Amino acid sequence: MNGTALTVHQTARPHGFPTSEHFTFVESPLPRPAAGTALVENLYWSVDPYHREMMDDVPGGFTLGAPLEGRTIGRVVASRTSRLAEGKIVFHRQGWRTHAIVTPEEIRRLPRFDGVPPTAYLSILGGTGLTAYVGLTRIARLQEGEDVFVSAAAGGVGTATGRFARLMGAGRLVGSAGSAAKLDHLTREVGYDAVFDYRDGSPADQLRKAAPDGIDVFVDNVGGAQLAAAVGALRDFGRIVRVGTIGQYNTPDAPVPRFDYADIVEKSLRMEGFLVSNHRDVQEELYEFAVPHLQSGRLRADETVADGFEHIVDAFLGMLRGENTGKVVVRDHTEAVFAG
């Protein structure tokens, strides 16, 4: 096979917000599969907040001048193993590049569900949806009628959390996000009852107005002042689901939230963090829960799709700046890949 491959490398460690200067696109000849491997042409890529954490000089972080990692979906275009037939659509973690050499052990075959678009396997049915589902079912152990507050509610995890919580019979749903358009989307489309812009004043005051009777569960994607506000608003036996801390990925010196530690005792609160990578066993259960709702139209995947691999860095940086609504997915081919 002739042709070239493109791979994104990180070139320097950022201090604060990264820019496109911290990345470069490297061109190389198409890699050739060795015996036992296959060449995959990547078609859909996920860019995620954890990639920002990996840009720092941390254990397991990105190596400068080397290919990055990330979730991606592609098609086998050349194979030297009977276990990976040409034309197969596969999921693997060698993202941020147009082509990858994979072994059968490194890929996951994706199920095909009628009427479900390929991007959903990186958004509501992928790690993002799984995070939302695990947060509600395993960490919060949400009960019908309970009131829920979600920070970064208009992002990938936040929209999935809101839609799942609604389907699970949650009570009042409160969300915070960073623009009027996002707040509008949350109430009109996702099913949130009350919303506020966390930049528009004290989160504690705004949360009190949005949930005057308090909340039972806080799904926290951000940390900071919103976490402190939620501790104050939680009722007895409330739960804080610590999903992420995007409020400090680009501002590591931001002050840690201050709240009354006595609240944790007096109200019997539970705060628990988790990593979705430790809950892969819940994936089938997520399919069973979400796919029928997706097929019936009761559930939708909120996505911001960037067209063209050349926009992958911009899509990532835009997500950090809050330009996305729903999960950011980069798509290089517009054809229905699952038809093949």
Ligand SMILES: NC(=O)c1ccc[n+]([C@@H]2O[C@H](COP(=O)([O-])OP(=O)(O)OC[C@H]3O[C@@H](n4cnc5c(N)ncnc54)[C@H](OP(=O)(O)O)[C@@H]3O)[C@@H](O)[C@H]2O)c1
């Ligand atoms: N625990 C796990 O296994 C796991 C798995 C997946 C994701 N996560 C975490 O979940 C969170 C959401 O991830 P995602 O993939 O769904 O991303 P996302 O929410 O789709 O995108 C990030 C959003 O964060 C908001 N944001 C950025 N800077 C902020 C700040 N300083 N304060 C408040 N909001 C800010 C922006 O929206 P606004 O316009 O609203 O500011 C932006 O759109 C992240 O913290 C991520 O690390 C954790």
